[in-house]
Amino acid sequence: MLRRLRGWVLLPFLAIPLFFLGMSGASADTTVTSNSTGTNNGYFYSFWQQASGGSMTMGNGGQYSATWNQGAQNIVVGKGWKPGSLSHTVSYSGSFNCNGNCYLSLYGWTTNPLVEYYIVDSYGSYNPSSGATRLGSVTTDGSTYDIYRTQRVNQPSIIGTATFYQYWSVRQSKRIGGTINVGAHVNAWKSTGLTLGTPDYQILATEGYQSSGSSNITVNEGSPSSTSNPPPSSTTPRPSTTTPPPTTSTPPSGSRSCSAAYSLASSWNGGFVANVNVTAGSSAISGWKVALNLPSGATITQLWSGTQSANSGNVTVSNVNYNGSVGAGQTTNFGFQGTGSGAGATVSCTAT
Numbered sequence: 001m002l003r004r005l006r007g008w009v010l011l012p013f014l015a016i017p018l019f020f021l022g023m024s025g026a027s028a029d030t031t032v033t034s035n036s037t038g039t040n041n042g043y044f045y046s047f048w049q050q051a052s053g054g055s056m057t058m059g060n061g062g063q064y065s066a067t068w069n070q071g072a073q074n075i076v077v078g079k080g081w082k083p084g085s086l087s088h089t090v091s092y093s094g095s096f097n098c099n100g101n102c103y104l105s106l107y108g109w110t111t112n113p114l115v116e117y118y119i120v121d122s123y124g125s126y127n128p129s130s131g132a133t134r135l136g137s138v139t140t141d142g143s144t145y146d147i148y149r150t151q152r153v154n155q156p157s158i159i160g161t162a163t164f165y166q167y168w169s170v171r172q173s174k175r176i177g178g179t180i181n182v183g184a185h186v187n188a189w190k191s192t193g194l195t196l197g198t199p200d201y202q203i204l205a206t207e208g209y210q211s212s213g214s215s216n217i218t219v220n221e222g223s224p225s226s227t228s229n230p231p232p233s234s235t236t237p238r239p240s241t242t243t244p245p246p247t248t249s250t251p252p253s254g255s256r257s258c259s260a261a262y263s264l265a266s267s268w269n270g271g272f273v274a275n276v277n278v279t280a281g282s283s284a285i286s287g288w289k290v291a292l293n294l295p296s297g298a299t300i301t302q303l304w305s306g307t308q309s310a311n312s313g314n315v316t317v318s319n320v321n322y323n324g325s326v327g328a329g330q331t332t333n334f335g336f337q338g339t340g341s342g343a344g345a346t347v348s349c350t351a352t
Helices: 002-010 012-024 182-191
Strands: 030-032 036-040 043-049 054-058 063-068 074-081 088-111 115-123 134-140 143-155 162-171 178-181 198-224 258-268 271-280 288-293 299-304 314-318 331-339 346-351
Touching: 043 054, 043 198, 054 074, 063 074, 074 088, 088 182, 115 143, 115 178, 115 182, 134 182, 143 182, 143 299, 162 182, 178 182, 258 288, 271 288, 271 346
Parallel strands: 115 162
Antiparallel strands: 030 054, 036 043, 043 074, 054 063, 063 198, 074 198, 088 115, 088 178, 088 198, 134 143, 143 162, 258 271, 258 346, 271 331, 288 314, 288 346, 299 331
């Protein structure tokens, strides 16, 4: 700095050109407002919005800032890597301001099997695990994360329209900034039977659904973490995907029954989240189907802990492999997010 100041005094005619030569090498920020992926300053980036109302400005290294409003409808943006890693440590810092339904998470995909996964560090008015069946937990990076699995049926994915699972680790103590030991989550997921495939892209993502907000995030890669260690002792094993035969005699099918109860978890202008509790009768059941009659104009956009026959109208929801067996008088559940109004839906249950 002293040398440059002297240059201004003694050689002003040289200092000015040299100053602008130095500035010419600086990289300018890049702003995107239309759906795209690519590379920016050494990092992979992804920008996607359902409509129009969001933007992302990318700076040096892993820095980006994002703003969005309800006009975007649904928006997911961020910087990271392609392919991502299932064994490294990710560090990030910055700010996250959410008005409504938003997530801040390490987000990515794998193929073979096709899986969409989230490690959620913070969220807004809606907990993304609401209505899902908790499979276990993992304690890492200063908090406990609850583990869930949900399913998307005939929905957009990185390979086109497909049916696939979503894996979730949702942090109990929200934060904005820190390190994420990806390997710890992968190990915990594996211990509950959630298998990942070949990594595709992975970003530190800002996501908003029918909401508004902003973020300013810088992400970078830390040292690799071991995935060969056993999962933390806090991880609760998920029930086996293969249900062993009961030790008692199975009642005749005619004596098995179940009931269903529908409730709205939350609602907003143009959307809602609902839960359905399925309760076995006086005998245990090994499977169930719920007839769900949605109000006119309502459409399911995401359903977890069940498989669905349709997205609107009269929908049949069947159990998945981990929540089909329900003890006498016991309850399991599924949930879904939809557009329109969820008020007035009706349900009935049949044991299978």
